[in-house]
Amino acid sequence: MWPDRRLIDLFGIEQPLILAPMAGFGTVELAAAVCDAGGLGSIGCATAQPQLAARTIKLLRQLTSRPINVNFFCDATAKPDADREQAWHNRLSPYYRRLGIAHEPLPSRLDIAPFGDAMCKVVEETRPEVVSFHFGLPTPQLLARIKAAGCRVISSATTVEEAVWLETARVDAIIAQGSEAGGHRATFLAANPNQVVASQVGTFALVPQIVDAVSVPVIAAGGIGDGRGIAAAFALGAAGAQIGTAFLLCPEAATSLLHRHALRRAYENVTVLTNVFTGRPARVLANGLVLDLGPISDDAPGFPLPMGAISLLRATAEQQGNSDFTPLWSGQAAPLATEMPATALMRKLTSETADCLARLRSRQPA
Numbered sequence: 001m002w003p004d005r006r007l008i009d010l011f012g013i014e015q016p017l018i019l020a021p022m023a024g025f026g027t028v029e030l031a032a033a034v035c036d037a038g039g040l041g042s043i044g045c046a047t048a049q050p051q052l053a054a055r056t057i058k059l060l061r062q063l064t065s066r067p068i069n070v071n072f073f074c075d076a077t078a079k080p081d082a083d084r085e086q087a088w089h090n091r092l093s094p095y096y097r098r099l100g101i102a103h104e105p106l107p108s109r110l111d112i113a114p115f116g117d118a119m120c121k122v123v124e125e126t127r128p129e130v131v132s133f134h135f136g137l138p139t140p141q142l143l144a145r146i147k148a149a150g151c152r153v154i155s156s157a158t159t160v161e162e163a164v165w166l167e168t169a170r171v172d173a174i175i176a177q178g179s180e181a182g183g184h185r186a187t188f189l190a191a192n193p194n195q196v197v198a199s200q201v202g203t204f205a206l207v208p209q210i211v212d213a214v215s216v217p218v219i220a221a222g223g224i225g226d227g228r229g230i231a232a233a234f235a236l237g238a239a240g241a242q243i244g245t246a247f248l249l250c251p252e253a254a255t256s257l258l259h260r261h262a263l264r265r266a267y268e269n270v271t272v273l274t275n276v277f278t279g280r281p282a283r284v285l286a287n288g289l290v291l292d293l294g295p296i297s298d299d300a301p302g303f304p305l306p307m308g309a310i311s312l313l314r315a316t317a318e319q320q321g322n323s324d325f326t327p328l329w330s331g332q333a334a335p336l337a338t339e340m341p342a343t344a345l346m347r348k349l350t351s352e353t354a355d356c357l358a359r360l361r362s363r364q365p366a
């Protein structure tokens, strides 16, 4: 049924559908279910130290014998800037007082584990079939080691320029991440990602322009929530689709109850791109902190520093059932998400796509 088999052959999968890596949300159970349904299951290791990443990959290998994708962030971390830290703490202090937290905001940071030598050794030992990156690629030396281990390498592009850069660096496929996508913008060539938020390109415009500019297979990502979106991705020239938000309501996902509640009530126009949670633009459901301080704040320290000072606010508020300080990651297609186990969702997505493609071929109205 698939009009393009390049990804199927490249990754050794049956359905060219990729579960988006979602660090902290995508469990091994979720990834295994997608793999066993014929897609490419992913696990996000951005917040895992090498030992934990190795354990997680081994656990996933025990759950499925199919190809897997392991995802890392490239080193995009900012240098601490005392003035901005202070400005940020001044912005957050009133919230600390309002929530009855006794001490001042502490300078701390999200425990991001950028891809380096130790993590590369984990990849060399575990040899996932696919390794994907966000925020560009690691150094050519690390990339050569991953390729020598036999892994396929993919990464996300948010512009045609980034896609061409990735192809020149010899990736095997490129994820075209449209601005509808949930989570962080993968932007890596802009000097300041916060300054290019207004010019982010939607999936419908981005995919065909990247397809025209590169010769490797292109994977569409961003705002795809059902078979119609997948069929559209193929019509635009993509060889597959990467889907994140639509899986957040699966019982296998590690999405919190507060986050699930917010997703179930989401409309298409309640998400925004904000930097207030991590210092980099990311799409979330707008909540108290975003509406008060953002969506883009010049006071927010660089990636991923803001997260540290917010974590205490978040934990305290969440205990009171309040998600105003929680990063409620979500793409614009959240209302299309159907709450069902991942295997059933994969079945639904593939059969909807087959129906849609068949209708298009026979030119019948829906």
Ligand SMILES: Cc1cc2nc3c(=O)[nH]c(=O)nc-3n(C[C@H](O)[C@H](O)[C@H](O)COP(=O)(O)O)c2cc1C
Pocket (backbone or CB within 6 Å): 020, 021, 022, 023, 025, 044, 045, 046, 071, 133, 134, 177, 180, 181, 182, 183, 184, 221, 222, 223, 224, 242, 243, 244, 245, 246, 248, 329, 330, 331, 332, 333
């Ligand atoms: C909750 C969440 C977490 C994400 N975490 C990651 C991540 O760790 N690594 C990554 O490469 N992409 C991450 N993404 C972005 C996805 O790779 C992808 O671009 C996006 O989910 C596609 O758009 P959609 O959410 O509309 O399907 C995340 C997305 C979401 C929704």
